[in-house]
Amino acid sequence: MMQPRLVIFDVDGTLSDSQGHILAAMADAFAAVGQPLPPRAVVLSIVGLSLEVAIARLAPDLSPAEHTAMIAGYRAGFRSRREAGGVAATPLYPGIREVVEGLAAQPHTVLGIATGKSMRGLEALLDGHGLRRHFVTMQVADHHPSKPHPSMLMTAMADTGIGPERSVMIGDTSFDMDMARAAGMAGIAVGWGYHPARELGSATMHVATAAELPGAVDAVLDGMTAA
Incomplete structure (x- = not known):
């Protein structure tokens, strides 16, 4: 045995x-604080990290309050796209x-x-x-x-x-x-x-x-x- x-x-x-959803939701996160999205390769480099750590790594010069706003923007964007696109989107x-x-x-x-x-x-x-x-x-x-x-x-x-x-x-x-x-x-x-x-x-x-x-x-x- x-x-x-x-x-x-x-x-x-x-x-x-999931990269389509991740990139779009991260664009929402940066838009929430009026910042441009980093290049695709940079965003995908943090996939796998917890969201809080990923946001801090992508936007090290922003404040904790801005990071909190970005996290909320990401979660809202990811959830809305998941609900709209269903399983076919991932x-x-x-x-x-x-x-x-x-x-x-x-x-x-x-x-x-x-x-x-x-x-x-x-x-x-x-x-x-x-x-x-x-x-x-x-x-x-x-x-x-x-x-x-x-x-x-x-x-x-x-x-x-x-x-x-x-x-x-x-x-x-x-x-x-x-x-x-x-x-x-x-x-x-x-x-x-x-x-x-x-x-x-x-x-x-x-x-x-x-x-x-x-x-x-x-x-x-x-x-x-x-x-």
């Missing part, structure tokens, strides 16, 4: 392509549904999430795609310090009773990989997200397509050859 293993996914840039990446459903069907595999999203936003996304039932533990920005602090992963392991040697974090940003390392677990970096490969050097393994993920998980956690 195979020992239980914990596979934890990031969301934005890993499971779903599509899953190709092959991701099959990967999640396939891993969830394995008796020895437990799935989790660690994301900078709020629980409200995460549940709306997962429910829209019919995936919430597959995730046993869901860790969000509401309850933890921002990535790369390992709090989300430590709590996911505590929830499931599975240790770091049998756990892996799958994500697209340096924040995900650094969080995994801080928690003592392996990290698999995906090649379709928001951080370039050169920033993902701390990953245990890299994959270019979703189809490679199951083999990578086997290789990292069970010493099996990746397909």
Whole structure:
């Protein structure tokens, strides 16, 4: 009998392509304080951080009151677009549904999430795609310090009773990989997200397509050859 293993996914840039909503909502945030939106690459570089940390990083010269106004503007803009556009506005990446459903069907595999999203936003996304039932533990920005602090992963392991040697974090940003390392677990970096490969050097393994993920998980956690 195979020992239980914990596979934890990031969301934005890993499971779903949310960049359209993120960029538009961040434009709302900057408009709320009369400031122009930074370049696209700069905005996407902070995806994965908790919103408060992301705003402070993007607008370091603004005041705490202005940051608060920006956070409110972002949340309002993101929520209105989600409600107007529905699940089609934040599509899953190709092959991701099959990967999640396939891993969830394995008796020895437990799935989790660690994301900078709020629980409200995460549940709306997962429910829209019919995936919430597959995730046993869901860790969000509401309850933890921002990535790369390992709090989300430590709590996911505590929830499931599975240790770091049998756990892996799958994500697209340096924040995900650094969080995994801080928690003592392996990290698999995906090649379709928001951080370039050169920033993902701390990953245990890299994959270019979703189809490679199951083999990578086997290789990292069970010493099996990746397909």
